[in-house]
Amino acid sequence: MGKTIMAYKRKKGFGIRNYVLVISTVHCANTVAQQIAAATDAHVITHDVGCGEGKTRQPQTFQCLLNAGKAPNIFAVLIVGLGCEQVNGRELKRLIEEEGKQVEFLSIQEEGGPQQTKEKGVAIVKQMMAEAAKQERVPCPMEELSIGIQCGGSDWTTALTGNVTLGEAVDRLVSQGAAVMMSEVGGLPGSEHLLAQQAASYEVGLQIIDVCDANRARYLARNGHTIEETNPTPGNKEGGITTLVEKSTGNIKKAGHNPLQGVLELYQRPPHGGLWIIDHKCPGLESVTINAFALAGAHMMLFTTGRGTPVGSALLPLLRLTGNPESFRALPSMLDFNAGVVIEGTPLEKAGEDLYNMALEVAEGKRLTKTEINGNREFFMMHPEES
Amino acid sequence: MEKRAIQIDKGDNVAVVAQPVDTGETVLIVEKAQTIKALESIRTGHKIAIAPIANGELIIKYGIPIGRATQDIAVGNWVHVHNVEDITEELCNRYTKEYRQRGKQ
Structure with missing residues (x-):
C-alpha cells in the first residue's frame, strides 16, 4: 500500500470528518430540522423545494439530497419530513443506508407535530453523535482521498501566487494517488489547447474540447456574442490581464501539471485518482460549485481567494488560501493559508509543500479550517440547466 | 521593502509587478534575484518586460504564449493591451480545430 492517512473507515472508502447530518425533505420541515441542529450542533440541510416541483426538477432535488447523505464525511443522517411532500423520506433513508450508515426518518405529521418531532430528533442525533465519537481513525489509502479545487473573490494575486501555489500542492496530492477535481468550466475557454495537451489520452483531450465548445455555444446563445468579444472584461x-488566454491560464494553473483523466458529470465520483474536471451544468456562483464537489464525494476543498470569501460547506471542510499577503493579515479569521509569501520571496515549491502539509493536517483532523471554526456550513440545491 | 515583480515561469519574458512602480524606479525580479529599471509607471498586477520583445514576437507568461507584441518592447516597458495583440483565435481555436481533424494518432 502507498501513503496512508488517518481517517474514519466507511463501508466504501473513508471520511475525514464524522459529521451527523440533519436533512429536511421539504421547506415545511426546515424549521424543525434547524431547531434539532441548533440544539445538537449537528450539520443541517434546508432548502426551498421538496414539493410542488415538475417532473424534471423533482428527481434532481431527490438526487441532490441523496448524494448529500452519501457524502463521505457524513457518519449518520436524520431525515426530517412533513409527511405529504414529493420527496419520499423513507426511500431516501433506504438508499443512504446502502452506504452502511445509520439513517433515521421522522415525519412531523406522524410524530404528532413539531415539538414531538424536535424532542425525538434531538435524542436521535445525540445518540448518533455518541456513536460517531466512539469511532477511531485508522490508516486509509491516500488513493481514495478526493479533493475539490476552486477560486473565488479573486484579485490580481489569485493567478499570480494563489493558483500557482495551489497547483504545486495539487501536484503533490496527485503524485500520492489522490483524486483532485476542478470545475469552473465557464472559465476554461481560452485554455482548451493547454488542457488538451495535458490530457491523459486523445479521447480525454477531445472530451475537454467538446465541453469548452458546448460552453462557448451556450454563452453565445444566451448573450448574443462570443466569450472573446467581452473577455478579458474591462475589470480584468x-x-x-491582457488576453483571454492569459485570463484562462491563470484559472487552470490551480490544477498543476499532472495528466487530466477526464470530465465528470454532476454526482459522478472520480473512478480513480488523478486530475478531473466536473461539468455540473448548474448555474450559480462559487457556493453552488463548492456543493458540486461535496456531492461528487470530495472529502475537502482547497480554495484560492484574493480578497477573501467566507463560504464553506455542510459536507466538508474548506481550506482557504490567499495569494495576497495583505488580505491574509487583514482577515485572520477567514483565511487559512498565506500563499502571498511567494511575493515576499518564498520559493513557490516551498509554499506548495507547506500548503500540501496543511491539507494533510486538515484531512487527518489535526487542524480545523476557518470554515469549520466559523460554522460556515452552506448547502445549495443543484438544478442543472437543460443542455 | 524594495519594489518587486514575480516571474512565474523561467521562460517568461514578462513579470508581474507586486506594487505600483514609477518611471525610473528599480524593480527586483524575485525569482532571478536581479533588478531592472522601469521605463514607465506600472500598476500593481500589471506586466513589465524583463527581456527585449521585438514587434511580432510572442509574449510568454506561465511559460506559454499569451499574445503577440504589436511594437518593439524594451526591458522595463509596461506590457498590456496597448502593445499586445490578443491572439486567442490563433493559439486556442486553431489548435482545437486541428486537434479534431487530425484524429487519434
Whole structure:
C-alpha cells in the first residue's frame, strides 16, 4: 500500500470528518430540522423545494439530497419530513443506508407535530453523535482521498501566487494517488489547447474540447456574442490581464501539471485518482460549485481567494488560501493559508509543500479550517440547466 | 521593502509587478534575484518586460504564449493591451480545430 492517512473507515472508502447530518425533505420541515441542529450542533440541510416541483426538477432535488447523505464525511443522517411532500423520506433513508450508515426518518405529521418531532430528533442525533465519537481513525489509502479545487473573490494575486501555489500542492496530492477535481468550466475557454495537451489520452483531450465548445455555444446563445468579444472584461484589463488566454491560464494553473483523466458529470465520483474536471451544468456562483464537489464525494476543498470569501460547506471542510499577503493579515479569521509569501520571496515549491502539509493536517483532523471554526456550513440545491 | 515583480515561469519574458512602480524606479525580479529599471509607471498586477520583445514576437507568461507584441518592447516597458495583440483565435481555436481533424494518432 502507498501513503496512508488517518481517517474514519466507511463501508466504501473513508471520511475525514464524522459529521451527523440533519436533512429536511421539504421547506415545511426546515424549521424543525434547524431547531434539532441548533440544539445538537449537528450539520443541517434546508432548502426551498421538496414539493410542488415538475417532473424534471423533482428527481434532481431527490438526487441532490441523496448524494448529500452519501457524502463521505457524513457518519449518520436524520431525515426530517412533513409527511405529504414529493420527496419520499423513507426511500431516501433506504438508499443512504446502502452506504452502511445509520439513517433515521421522522415525519412531523406522524410524530404528532413539531415539538414531538424536535424532542425525538434531538435524542436521535445525540445518540448518533455518541456513536460517531466512539469511532477511531485508522490508516486509509491516500488513493481514495478526493479533493475539490476552486477560486473565488479573486484579485490580481489569485493567478499570480494563489493558483500557482495551489497547483504545486495539487501536484503533490496527485503524485500520492489522490483524486483532485476542478470545475469552473465557464472559465476554461481560452485554455482548451493547454488542457488538451495535458490530457491523459486523445479521447480525454477531445472530451475537454467538446465541453469548452458546448460552453462557448451556450454563452453565445444566451448573450448574443462570443466569450472573446467581452473577455478579458474591462475589470480584468484594469487589473492587468491582457488576453483571454492569459485570463484562462491563470484559472487552470490551480490544477498543476499532472495528466487530466477526464470530465465528470454532476454526482459522478472520480473512478480513480488523478486530475478531473466536473461539468455540473448548474448555474450559480462559487457556493453552488463548492456543493458540486461535496456531492461528487470530495472529502475537502482547497480554495484560492484574493480578497477573501467566507463560504464553506455542510459536507466538508474548506481550506482557504490567499495569494495576497495583505488580505491574509487583514482577515485572520477567514483565511487559512498565506500563499502571498511567494511575493515576499518564498520559493513557490516551498509554499506548495507547506500548503500540501496543511491539507494533510486538515484531512487527518489535526487542524480545523476557518470554515469549520466559523460554522460556515452552506448547502445549495443543484438544478442543472437543460443542455 | 524594495519594489518587486514575480516571474512565474523561467521562460517568461514578462513579470508581474507586486506594487505600483514609477518611471525610473528599480524593480527586483524575485525569482532571478536581479533588478531592472522601469521605463514607465506600472500598476500593481500589471506586466513589465524583463527581456527585449521585438514587434511580432510572442509574449510568454506561465511559460506559454499569451499574445503577440504589436511594437518593439524594451526591458522595463509596461506590457498590456496597448502593445499586445490578443491572439486567442490563433493559439486556442486553431489548435482545437486541428486537434479534431487530425484524429487519434
